[in-house]
Amino acid sequence: MVKVSPAGVLSRVNLAHTKSTSWVVPDAPTLDEHFRDRNGDGPLPTAARDHLKAMTPMRSMTIVDMKFHNGELFLAGISNEEFSSTLRRVSYPFDGRSSSTAVRIYHVAHERYETRAPIRAMAFATIDGRDTLIAAYTCSPLVVIPTADLKDGAKVTGRTLGDMGNGQPLSIVSVSFHGDPSLFVTNAGHGPRMIPISGLQKAVAYLPENSPHGGVGDWRAEYPLGPVGKSLMFVGSSLFADKLDDKYLVSVTRDAPSGSLNLQATLTFPYPVNNLDELWSEYDFKGGERGK
Numbered sequence: 686m687v688k689v690s691p692a693g694v695l696s697r698v699n700l701a702h703t704k705s706t707s708w709v710v711p712d713a714p715t716l717d718e719h720f721r722d723r724n725g726d727g728p729l730p731t732a733a734r735d736h737l738k739a740m741t742p743m744r745s746m747t748i749v750d751m752k753f754h755n756g757e758l759f760l761a762g763i764s765n766e767e768f769s770s771t772l773r774r775v776s777y778p779f780d781g782r783s784s785s786t787a788v789r790i791y792h793v794a795h796e797r798y799e800t801r802a803p804i805r806a807m808a809f810a811t812i813d814g815r816d817t818l819i820a821a822y823t824c825s826p827l828v829v830i831p832t833a834d835l836k837d838g839a840k841v842t843g844r845t846l847g848d849m850g851n852g853q854p855l856s857i858v859s860v861s862f863h864g865d866p867s868l869f870v871t872n873a874g875h876g877p878r879m880i881p882i883s884g885l886q887k888a889v890a891y892l893p894e895n896s897p898h899g900g901v902g903d904w905r906a907e908y909p910l911g912p913v914g915k916s917l918m919f920v921g922s923s924l925f926a927d928k929l930d931d932k933y934l935v936s937v938t939r940d941a942p943s944g945s946l947n948l949q950a951t952l953t954f955p956y957p958v959n960n961l962d963e964l965w966s967e968y969d970f971k972g973g974e975r976g977k
Contacts, residue, residue, distance in 0.1 A: 761804035784837030821854035847911025850903025880914030920960035
């Protein structure tokens, strides 16, 4: 484990003499469980990487995202059950107490209820007066689930409020954007988005009877669906992000021109702008100053 100072100095965190507690996931997939080989599913020719993907142990998704909230550690991932999408709540410091809830969603772009693919990124906020987990799934529905419903052994259905159509969320960060509680969401298939919490209040849930039908592409006119916020200019690809303080986000960013992987701090106000030195505009020319 390594920590980075504001000055950019790296130092190792020595845990040898640190008090610790532990908790073991009771229902993780076994090492011999693998994903399905999707060869033949689509129009594209089979690629070697498709077979390698299928060889990935399902155990690798036992924990996909984690958030600490109100004295509990929430763990999104999968279990060894057929209804594999699982949300675990573990008391902290670890004392053996935990609960596990199976989560079902209606996936608009896939036009069906789904119980296998897990939550990819999550955050918490008060939605419609209730403490609520906000979950982003692959391809990329935005779902809300009241935390009071996440009881041990329960099977719950989250309310799907929006859908990007394609992509894969990587992280959700709770921030203040222009003074309003918001979510900064990064995605492997899209640029980052800023989602106002106000847009999730009293939002209509998508179900089979009120959802668009026919196809799953984000190129369709209907997408993005619902209160999924605004796409932000972000130079490079923000992979994983987190809150640094009240003014800054910290982002693991893949640089566009060089391809290097950087850790950078980014202001949240007036908007999360970064790496403007990599873009050329009118303001860079003599006489192009603002106001001229």
